[in-house]
Structure formats: structure tokens, C-alpha cells
């Protein structure tokens with residue numbers, strides 16, 4: 001983890017109190033901490049840094065915890081590597097979704113946050129339009145892959161062909177993408193390990209329907225966003241599922257209050273301050289849909305309509 005992150009980190013387990021973390025560095029190279037720890041001065045929780053990866057999701061510290069998430073499996077990693085970087089592999093079927101989302105962001109000085117960053121494509125896109133971009137995801141295999149790309153600037157990717165057959169491709173990052181301007185950490189989008197008002201550019205892409213308490217994620221994004229001169233890109237297909245969250249916690253797709261009706265309408269009302277929760281209010285710049293594509297194997301693709309809202313304040 002790049003050392004410059006230390007001063008913006010807080011203990012996610014102590015939220016809503018914002019307690020700083022004390023760093024202990026065991027091994028570092030060129031301002032990058034390879035091993036060490038971050039300790040909360042108040043609750044005493046110790047967040048390890050191993051192989052350059054900071055583990056700032058309190059759940060990741062629990063030993064023998066839950067079953068592995070589907071995002072930690074090889075086929076899903078293969079799908080997302082293709083979805084994020086298929087265009088760099090010159091695949092004619094590649095998705096243009098990430099460049100379309102990136103076109104919605106304007107250049108803004110300060111820090112950028114990509115919540116639920118997965119393999120990191122949008123974090124790299126945000127780094128081109130900000131001073132520094134951080135990708136946060138609670139999947140270790142995604143964060144490992146994104147960091148591997150950041151450090152080595154190339155990566156061998158096994159793309160599933162059919163059955164168990166895979167084909168190896170080598171992905172190269174374009175020279176213009178600056179590895180010094182990105183970092184990836186393991187963290188929870190519902191308890192972000194950052195101090196309030198730290199970010200001037202924020203993105204939450206295809207994440208809200210994947211978290212157990214969706215409103216908590218939006219409140220966290222709002223907490224870490226600057227109160228002025230901030231932009232926020234939200235996008236989601238609203239594939240609500242009872243396996244992930246209780247229907248009463250959905251922000252749409254239900255007849256139940258408080259968030260009955262369509263998700264996009266409720267998210268916009270929250271952003272605009274028509275519903276309490278995300279103040280100071282945001283102004284909606286643009287709303288629309290982007291077709292996002294995921295590849296399962298060489299003959300199977302999922303086409304997903306992700307509904308976006310771009311806002312600023």
C-alpha cells in the first residue's frame with residue numbers, strides 16, 4: 001500500500017467515530033509498504049498489510065469466516081478481467097462500458113474513489129481525471145489482480161473457452177496509465193476506511209444491488225465525498241436479490257416502503273435531498289443507461305443495462 005494513503009485512513013470498525021490508524025512498517029520499497037500493520041488508536045484493532053495489500057475490511061480479519069464469495073472464484077475473475085480489459089486485448093466483442101462511464105466524469109483535482117472496484121478498470125480511468133484514485137473491494141482476488149497489474153503493468157489472463165478449457169492472453173497496460181496514481185485496498189463499501197470529505201470524485205458502479213444494506217453504502221459514499229466541488233457517478237442494473245439483502249432494505253423493485261417503486265427514481269430523490277439521508281444535496285447532471293457486458297465463456301456473454309445517474313455538488 002502506498003504510504004500516502006496513511007493520513008486519509010480511519011478505523012472502519014469504529015465508525016461513525018473517525019479514529020486514526022497508526023502504521024507499523026516491516027518492509028517497504030519506494031514509498032510502498034509491502035508488509036506491516038495499521039492499528040486503531042482507540043479500539044486496538046490491527047489491520048494487516050501483507051504482500052502490499054492492506055486489509056481494511058473488518059470482516060476480512062475474522063478467522064474461519066463465511067463461505068468464499070463467488071467473486072473469489074477463478075471463472076468470475078476470468079469474466080471480470082475480460083469485462084474490464086477486453087478492449088486492451090483487442091477483442092472485437094469487448095464492452096465499451098467503462099470508457100462510456102469514464103466520459104461522464106470531468107477532470108477534477110483531488111482524490112477519486114471507486115467503490116467495489118473489482119479488477120480496477122474504472123479506478124485506472126478515474127486516475128486519468130484526478131490526482132490519485134483508490135479502488136476498494138472486499139474481494140481479495142480482485143484486489144490482488146488489480147495490484148498485480150498496477151505493479152507489473154502486464155498480466156497473464158486465463159480466459160475460459162469452453163468447459164474447463166482456457167486460453168491464455170497477456171494484458172499490457174497502456175503507457176499513459178500511471179501506476180503511481182492508483183492504489184487498491186481490501187475494504188467494505190458499507191464501512192469505508194476513509195476520513196470524511198476526503199474525495200472529490202466518486203463512483204459506485206454495479207454495486208448497490210450486491211450489498212446487504214444498500215442505503216448504508218450510499219451514506220458512506222456521501223460521508224467521504226467533499227461537501228463542495230465533488231462529482232459522483234452511480235450506475236446499477238438494480239438486480240435486487242433476496243439472497244443478498246432483505247426486501248425491506250432494497251432501494252427499489254418493491255411495493256414496500258420506504259423505497260417502493262423504481263430504484264433509479266429513489267436514488268435520484270435521495271441525491272437531490274428530496275428524501276433525507278444524503279445531504280448536502282447533489283445536483284443531477286445526467287441520467288441514462290449503459291450496456292455493460294460480462295463474458296462467461298467464448299460463446300456466452302451477459303448483456304446488462306446499467307442505469308446511471310451523474311451528480312455533482
Ligand SMILES: C[S@@+](CC[C@H](N)C(=O)[O-])C[C@H]1O[C@@H](n2cnc3c(N)ncnc32)[C@H](O)[C@@H]1O
Pocket residue numbers: 071115116117118119136137138139142187188189190204205206207210211
Ligand atoms: C457486480 S461487481 C461490479 C464491479 C465493478 N464496479 C464494475 O462495475 O465492473 C460488484 C463488486 O462489488 C464487490 N463487493 C460486493 N460487496 C462489497 C462490499 N460490501 N464492499 C466492497 N466491495 C464489495 C464485489 O467483490 C465485486 O467486485
